[in-house]
Amino acid sequence: MSQIVVTGAGIVSPLGSSVETFLAGLADNEVATRPSPWRDAEGMPLGWWAGVPDFDPDEWADARVQAGSDLFTLYALAAAQQAVTQAGLAELDPLRTAVVHGSSMGGMRALMRAQHDLERSGPGAIDRKTMIKIWPNMAAAQIAMRWDLHGPSLTVCTACASALDAIGTATALLKAGRADVAIVGGTEGGMPLADGRAEGEFVPATVHGQTAYGMSDPTAADRLLASIPFDVRRSGIVTGEGSAMVILETAEHSRARGATPLAEIAGFGSLSDSYHPSSPEPTGRWEALVMRQALDDAGETPDRVDMVVAHATATPKGDTAEIHALNDVHEGRTRPLPVTALKGHTGHTGASSGAMNLIVAMNAMDRGWLPNVAGTSQVDPLCRFDVVTGKPADVTVDLAQVNAFGFGGQDASLVVRRLP
Template sequence: MPRRCRPSPTPLGISKSVSGTSALPVAPSVSQSRRVVVTGLGCLTPNGSDVATTWESVVEGCSGAARITRFDPSDLPVQIACEVKDEPELANVPSKEARRMDRVLRFALLAAQEAVSHAGLDFDATDRERVMVAIGSGVGGVETLIANQRILETKGARRVSPFVVPYSIVNMPSGMVSIHFRLGGPNLSHSTACATSTHALGESAEAIARGVVDVALAGGAEAPMVPLTIAGFAAMRALSPNSESTRASRPFDVGRDGFVLGEGAAVLVLEAEDHALARGAQPLAVLSGYGASADGFHLSAPDRSGAGAIRCMRSALARAGFEPSRVDAVNAHATSTSIGDVVEARALREVFGRWTDHLPVSATKSATGHLLGAAGALEAILAISALHAQRLPPTINLETAGPGCELDHVAGKARPAQVAHILSNSFGFGGTNGSLIFSHPDA
């Protein structure tokens, strides 16, 4: 049975060794590309207030789910979620300003601060105009928007906050981080539903590879815990109605019936390898491959043939210059929905063929819930952590694989494994797909 537990912070055991300087395969659109590495990680999640506590919680099979506390959910058809429990104080931000911000902005800043600190980045010694920020969000500052709609209806237009627009727009997590660190490079915000931060990472890596920038702070942030969001997802039958919170998210299981909504933020520092080595940083991972595609099929349902997901994963493999057999493990998108999990399993079998039976698959949303726009970046952090721990996180609550979901599941508990390359998938509403491949720097 999964546990709702909060392990003490422990080191990830990341070995910061440096690989050679061989370039990535040339992308079709560029004549030459630089190797892109990860040098810093930061997150705030339902499972922990930083990377170390989050990893320990997830790898130990602890669930971040519980009854909703931010409001009384008694009138809603779904009353559980994966909420952030411990929100640290922001450094170098006046407390009054921090309290005024929408939570999605604080989440983004907290994750970015941890990532920058982890990377050892000194922006005073860096060309700030060659540092980009790409932190996306699915729903942005929805708490601010809903709160001010209530003020408008009860107290009138004059009482509406002048911050309602800047704090609610989707690009402000990225904007706030750019402002906080006084960065002058591109300031972008992807909003591609559940694939948001995967696309943010992939597109940032492409910008670095092309020489547009040297460094990127990339990821996603989400704070969707308002009654309307819960009610909306429930109306779509996307959320699990299971009131036993820690057992509700069960990707690939025969009894799966929807996801558990999550919140938080995850940010990674990406750098050109030559830039990282020149400043004395040692890479945590190489972002070896990135693929993106569209289903062109339906508002929320995936193409049941898996064609879009198949193209996406094959594109990531091609960008990395990998045969399918090079991939040692998969962090699946797997949201615990009846159709989506089957389609992803079908796509994995098509892409990896005879290797599929020996390809371990983890579905970490079983523990963290679905962080929407922040999910891909969080799962990238978990994949990189797995590369260094040589331990694959489990899919909790997976007891019996459902029809069509038969894979080499890391079910129930973590699995020791020799892994050099991990593929991570993100598939979103609107048929938007993203896949990333992370490699150990020594691989």
């Protein structure tokens, strides 16, 4: 069966809208968390937010595409363009190129804005292109239209596991011979304007909804400590946004065109935790199983894993379950296991987070460093692995594991192998 390799990557993130600025932000221990652009009746920020700081839609889409697209679609187009460029794909075979994209909310902002306009100003105020902005498949559709592609175009909606499930789905398509190349990843957000500001008096209902549900801690006083994965003081997520896309190819196709692969997608696992709509099973048994599934798919054992990029949302229940899972899978390990997580730097970027984790893993293989977990200094004593704190760690990585777990019990894990 075909070996599947990564040949390009692109990103729009709270640390910047290119892979290099994203990685530079991680290396410099930047924290993207800032006061929310939305205000309450007294003018105080509605909690913390990790928005995209430097996104210019004009760089990535013409006026017609912008007018018919929610901002999440424009994020995806930008990340996809970067990935295609890095891969050196001057031409894409229309019938042999797939698009597999993940998003949990799609164009939810456009829907909430339309409802806001309807209630305040009546039907005539609704954007006439609202319907084509809303659909979650529009990011994949616009990517296909950008390159005139007619292969499989699929949208995966598995909450915060969406990007890894998209990568797993695309890998299966390529191995089955349905395509030679796939543009793959996940995207979330676009709730403020492209420049990060609030849009007049409009406040997305989801901003209040996540606070009402207890997902975030609006009383956190220090932005640097608002999201601290694996820390005993962790209290909830900071919502982030962005897109991360990669190019997958069969190794045969990559070799035939003289490309330089970045890594191999060696193994994948996906399953249902099936415990609670938002909380993982407390012992982490299903998260441990999905990690083992990915390792089995790769033909590898836990002792071969050189590092893990954890999902680690900085929630008390979520991190505890993943800690148990990591402890379980790596019980009896004879060498240190460095583990990092991004959400202290970027906030929780939802459906894009798994693909962002993949980019971090590939960078560790290429450049030999792993970012620290921003803000975390009091590591939960339950951790029987080495949480990277304080500063990036020097590492040698041949095999990495990447996790992504989502609401509804969506568990996914990916094993990535460095190529000689």
